[in-house]
Amino acid sequence: MIPRGARPGGEPAEEERTQVMSDPILELRGVSKSFGAVQALYQVDFHVAPGEVMSLVGDNGAGKSTLIKCIAGIHPFDEGEVVFEGQPVNIHGPKDSARLGIEVVYQDLALADNLDVVQNMYLGREEMDGLRRLDETAMEARAKETLKGLSVTTIRSVRQLVAGLSGGQRQSVAVAKAVMWNSKVVILDEPTAALGVAQTKQVLDLVARLGEQGLAVILISHNLHDIFQVADGITVLRLGQNVAEFRRKETNQQEVVEAITAGQLSKVPGQQEAMA
Amino acid sequence: MSAVAAPPAPDPSHPKDTIGAYARRWWTDVRSGELGSLPIVVGLVIIAIVFQSQNDRFLTAGNFVNLLLQTAPYAVIAMGVTFALLLGEIDLSIGFVSGVGGVLTAILLTPDGNELPTFVVFVVVLGAGLAIGTFHGLIITKVGVPSFVVTLAGLLAWNGVVLLLIGSRGTVILQNDFVIGIANDFLAPGVAWILAALCVALYVGVQLNAVRMRRRANLEIDPTAIIVLRVVALAVALAIVVAVANEDRGLPYAALVVGGLFIVLSYMLNRTKFGRHVYAVGGNAEAARRAGINVDNVRIACFALCSLLAVIGGIILASRLRSVDTNTGGGQALLYPIAAAVIGGTSLFGGRGTMKAALLGALVMLSIDNGLGLLGLSSGTKFVLTGAVLLLAVTVDSISRRGRAQSGRA
Numbered sequence: 001m002i003p004r005g006a007r008p009g010g011e012p013a014e015e016e017r018t019q020v021m022s023d024p025i026l027e028l029r030g031v032s033k034s035f036g037a038v039q040a041l042y043q044v045d046f047h048v049a050p051g052e053v054m055s056l057v058g059d060n061g062a063g064k065s066t067l068i069k070c071i072a073g074i075h076p077f078d079e080g081e082v083v084f085e086g087q088p089v090n091i092h093g094p095k096d097s098a099r100l101g102i103e104v105v106y107q108d109l110a111l112a113d114n115l116d117v118v119q120n121m122y123l124g125r126e127e128m129d130g131l132r133r134l135d136e137t138a139m140e141a142r143a144k145e146t147l148k149g150l151s152v153t154t155i156r157s158v159r160q161l162v163a164g165l166s167g168g169q170r171q172s173v174a175v176a177k178a179v180m181w182n183s184k185v186v187i188l189d190e191p192t193a194a195l196g197v198a199q200t201k202q203v204l205d206l207v208a209r210l211g212e213q214g215l216a217v218i219l220i221s222h223n224l225h226d227i228f229q230v231a232d233g234i235t236v237l238r239l240g241q242n243v244a245e246f247r248r249k250e251t252n253q254q255e256v257v258e259a260i261t262a263g264q265l266s267k268v269p270g271q272q273e274a275m276a
Numbered sequence: 277m278s279a280v281a282a283p284p285a286p287d288p289s290h291p292k293d294t295i296g297a298y299a300r301r302w303w304t305d306v307r308s309g310e311l312g313s314l315p316i317v318v319g320l321v322i323i324a325i326v327f328q329s330q331n332d333r334f335l336t337a338g339n340f341v342n343l344l345l346q347t348a349p350y351a352v353i354a355m356g357v358t359f360a361l362l363l364g365e366i367d368l369s370i371g372f373v374s375g376v377g378g379v380l381t382a383i384l385l386t387p388d389g390n391e392l393p394t395f396v397v398f399v400v401v402l403g404a405g406l407a408i409g410t411f412h413g414l415i416i417t418k419v420g421v422p423s424f425v426v427t428l429a430g431l432l433a434w435n436g437v438v439l440l441l442i443g444s445r446g447t448v449i450l451q452n453d454f455v456i457g458i459a460n461d462f463l464a465p466g467v468a469w470i471l472a473a474l475c476v477a478l479y480v481g482v483q484l485n486a487v488r489m490r491r492r493a494n495l496e497i498d499p500t501a502i503i504v505l506r507v508v509a510l511a512v513a514l515a516i517v518v519a520v521a522n523e524d525r526g527l528p529y530a531a532l533v534v535g536g537l538f539i540v541l542s543y544m545l546n547r548t549k550f551g552r553h554v555y556a557v558g559g560n561a562e563a564a565r566r567a568g569i570n571v572d573n574v575r576i577a578c579f580a581l582c583s584l585l586a587v588i589g590g591i592i593l594a595s596r597l598r599s600v601d602t603n604t605g606g607g608q609a610l611l612y613p614i615a616a617a618v619i620g621g622t623s624l625f626g627g628r629g630t631m632k633a634a635l636l637g638a639l640v641m642l643s644i645d646n647g648l649g650l651l652g653l654s655s656g657t658k659f660v661l662t663g664a665v666l667l668l669a670v671t672v673d674s675i676s677r678r679g680r681a682q683s684g685r686a
Binding site: 106110 | 443447486489490492493494495546547548552553555556558559560562564566567568569627629
């Protein structure tokens with residue numbers, strides 16, 4: 001067990017630890033990133049384990065997007081170590097992270113409106129039959145199976161154009177597309193940002209199911225209410241630094257809000273134990 | 277996953293389709309703006325009624341064969357420009373690129389002592405088409421100049437090339453029997469019937485195979501009556517075309533070229549990775565890029581196809597006119613194909629459009645052109661009326677798009 005930063009409010013229950021904090025599948029150790037003079041990330045530690053929904057919160061400009069873009073390989077980290085399944089890895093581009101099994105569902109979803117659900121889920125990875133034709137039946141069958149496995153029941157037909165889907169349905173398609181490829185870590189960027197109440201619930205249920213199926217989920221959200229419904233762990237970023245990490249069951253919204261707005265920036269790695 | 281072992285019972289969430297349900301769904305689609313080929317078919321019927329009432333030669337076998345011959349070159353060019361339109365781009369150079377194709381063919385085949393074998397000429401001319409389109413595509417993607425500007429420059433430059441190739445001759449007479457035969461020779465009646473039967477058999481085979489595959493994968497299947505209806509519709513349409521054409525001179529080889537290209541290109545768009553990627557780039561280029569699709573290559577290939585088909589259309593046009601001159605590729609050769617694709621239902625904003633749309637749209641454009649010609653109207657009146665029809669078609673598209681937006685189908 002890697003010692004984590006002490007959390008105000010006492011030791012986590014031993015049972016809780018063993019349940020959710022198995023060995024992390026993805027771990028960042030002291031990663032930093034700057035854009036010119038702007039220090040976007042400074043010595044950030046972060047980890048997520050299989051079956052865990054780890055949410056990443058912070059105010060605007062806290063570095064959440066930079067962190068996930070670096071994990072996804074869009075930007076390289078300036079320093080620090082990335083450990084995947086216990087092995088140090090180098091992520092130089094989106095292909096590297098995809099190969100490791102890291103999938104990102106971006107806020108704008110990246111779906112083509114003029115294609116149907118199956119075509120979107122297989123975009124860029126179409127299955128071919130023996131004659132190099134698109135194998136529509138195989139793709140349709142597996143897309144249906146994936147949606148069924150995630151208990152997505154709101155989509156009437158997988159041959160519907162994405163243009164005709166609601167926001168929650170689109171989010172479900174985008175998530176299903178991400179988990180279809182034996183992915184191990186799924187990063188969701190503000191999945192409920194533009195959704196109504198019922199659709200938000202749909203998506204949060206889906207997020208919870210991803211965790212139950214043993215995937216590591218990184219959930220970025222501004223909405224603490226949503227986070228407290230599904231997250232196992234909460235990592236708080238403030239001005240590019242990891243200022244606190246909570247287990248959801250032992251904290252409350254007020255504590256998290258305090259960390260987001262006034263978390264101690266001096267709490268850099270290495271000093272945390274001393275301070276506690 | 278455990279779902280694999282599920283018993284092959286029909287999925288309860290998808291009750292077996294009945295014709296009634298199918299028809300209701302189709303009507304819902306139409307009302308929400310998913311018009312398909314409906315406006316085109318209605319338009320063709322109206323055109324036939326109007327022109328027949330004005331001049332009873334419009335619906336004769338002889339005029340039908342003329343119509344096929346007139347439509348063929350523009351249909352081919354329209355299928356090409358559909359690839360550019362599917363990307364949300366445009367190719368304004370197709371007219372004069374087709375002109376270059378026609379002129380090059382005529383000149384290289386002129387028996388002046390150093391003419392080339394017909395086969396070699398075809399390779400050279402089609403290669404030139406591919407090269408022109410690839411060149412356009414490279415400038416559009418790698419340099420980042422908008423396609424409108426690149427192909428507008430192409431419109432001027434390839435017009436210049438046509439003039440340079442023709443030189444001081446003014447007119448070049450086509451003197452190669454094979455090329456002239458494309459639009460001036462006709463299939464024997466029996467051969468036309470056999471080809472039509474083969475087409476229907478091919479279609480039946482494709483449909484049956486799809487049903488077999490879907491049944492094996494336990495997916496819902498279209499109702500049998502709908503499949504039968506589709507096959508019968510195709511068979512009747514082909515039978516009418518062949519029967520009427522055989523009444524007169526027969527089915528022209530040009531129609532065969534159009535049909536063959538239609539099958540090949542439709543297959544490419546619907547059944548290959550490339551086709552899927554064309555739609556994806558046209559629908560959401562950023563999504564396509566993130567999905568690992570090489571967007572630039574798809575774009576270049578589309579412009580190359582566009583020019584290649586323009587050149588083929590140019591050869592058919594030259595064959596029909598039996599000569600090329602300094603006006604080759606001007607006027608209608610640019611605007612009719614784009615208008616045809618748009619009338620057929622291809623969106624100028626990309627992502628929506630089919631080969632069928634190009635084909636039917638070309639038929640509408642040329643029916644109007646043909647009918648107005650029979651009425652003996654001046655070119656001025658012809659252009660005004662053709663423009664009005666184009667505007668009407670795009671208006672229908674815009675209104676149906678609003679319907680789609682309201683029903684959330686954008």
